[in-house]
Amino acid sequence: MSWFVRKDKGIQTPTEMKREAPDGLWYLCPNCKKVMNTREHKLNAYTCVHCNYHEKIGSDAYFSILFDENEFTELDANMQSADPLKFVDTKAYPDRLKATMAKTGLKDAVRTAYGPMNGLTVTMAVMDFNFIGGSMGSVVGEKIARAIDHAIEHKTPFLMVSKSGGARMMEAGFSLMQMAKTSAKLALLEKAKLPYVSLLTDPTTGGVTASYAMLGDFNIAEPEALIGFAGPRVIRETIGKDLPKGFQSAEFVLDHGFLDFIVDRKDLKDKLVSLFKMLL
Numbered sequence: 567m568s569w570f571v572r573k574d575k576g577i578q579t580p581t582e583m584k585r586e587a588p589d590g591l592w593y594l595c596p597n598c599k600k601v602m603n604t605r606e607h608k609l610n611a612y613t614c615v616h617c618n619y620h621e622k623i624g625s626d627a628y629f630s631i632l633f634d635e636n637e638f639t640e641l642d643a644n645m646q647s648a649d650p651l652k653f654v655d656t657k658a659y660p661d662r663l664k665a666t667m668a669k670t671g672l673k674d675a676v677r678t679a680y681g682p683m684n685g686l687t688v689t690m691a692v693m694d695f696n697f698i699g700g701s702m703g704s705v706v707g708e709k710i711a712r713a714i715d716h717a718i719e720h721k722t723p724f725l726m727v728s729k730s731g732g733a734r735m736m737e738a739g740f741s742l743m744q745m746a747k748t749s750a751k752l753a754l755l756e757k758a759k760l761p762y763v764s765l766l767t768d769p770t771t772g773g774v775t776a777s778y779a780m781l782g783d784f785n786i787a788e789p790e791a792l793i794g795f796a797g798p799r800v801i802r803e804t805i806g807k808d809l810p811k812g813f814q815s816a817e818f819v820l821d822h823g824f825l826d827f828i829v830d831r832k833d834l835k836d837k838l839v840s841l842f843k844m845l846l
């Protein structure tokens with residue numbers, strides 16, 4: 567039965583000959599269109615192993631990347647939005663909230679938590695773009711404000727990971743008030759001499775850019791993240807001019823002095839911890 571005995575050690579089938587990989591095992595990079603193992607992609611902090619494209623990720627993934635052994639305590643996990651304006655667009659606002667909660671498993675567009683990062687306890691707020699475009703409503707503002715209170719009370723550094731289309735139009739003025747509220751809380755954090763680092767991820771725009779996202783002791787960003795206030799179309803129509811190449815990319819914003827540095831997500835945790843230790 568010599569035909570039955572494997573002469574060479576290991577499996578020799580070249581990758582391109584392999585078939586029938588079950589669904590969900592492979593990740594297709596939307597930037598370079600190359601394929602990699604989802605596990606490999608996850609271990610690489612959800613960045614492409616071929617072109618370093620930074621996949622858009624949510625609070626779950628950031629918590630797992632940043633907290634030691636994914637160990638953390640969530641704050642105000644069940645806070646939900648009211649409907650002060652009885653707002654209706656294509657859907658009534660409470661129905662939109664309910665549908666979004668069912669779809670995403672989230673309660674609103676930010677999650678706040680504290681836990682160890684390389685042994686240093688840090689309080690952080692991480693936004694979720696899946697929840698109505700990461701829009702900032704009263705729950706987002708209130709949770710961030712309370713997370714800052716927690717940081718002050720327990721003397722921890724504060725990290726904000728922004729990812730947002732801006733203010734939540736369904737809450738109109740209530741949403742805009744969150745800009746002032748979070749900014750005032752950050753002033754108290756500064757008074758307590760505690761460090762604040764703001765990480766801007768793809769995309770960070772509107773009222774979020776115009777408030778807490780740009781108020782860090784250090785404002786840093788992920789590579790190629792879109793960062794701006796109004797969208798490029800609105801600006802083009804307002805000023806009546808074509809916009810420069812790469813306008814509103816993290817690299818462009820860095821060149822023009824609005825950011826301190828750009829950080830690869832694989833180095834994020836170590837860089838943040840050394841920054842916090844320097845500032846504490």
Ligand SMILES: [Zn+2]
Binds near residue numbers: 595598599614617
């Ligand atoms: Zn890629």
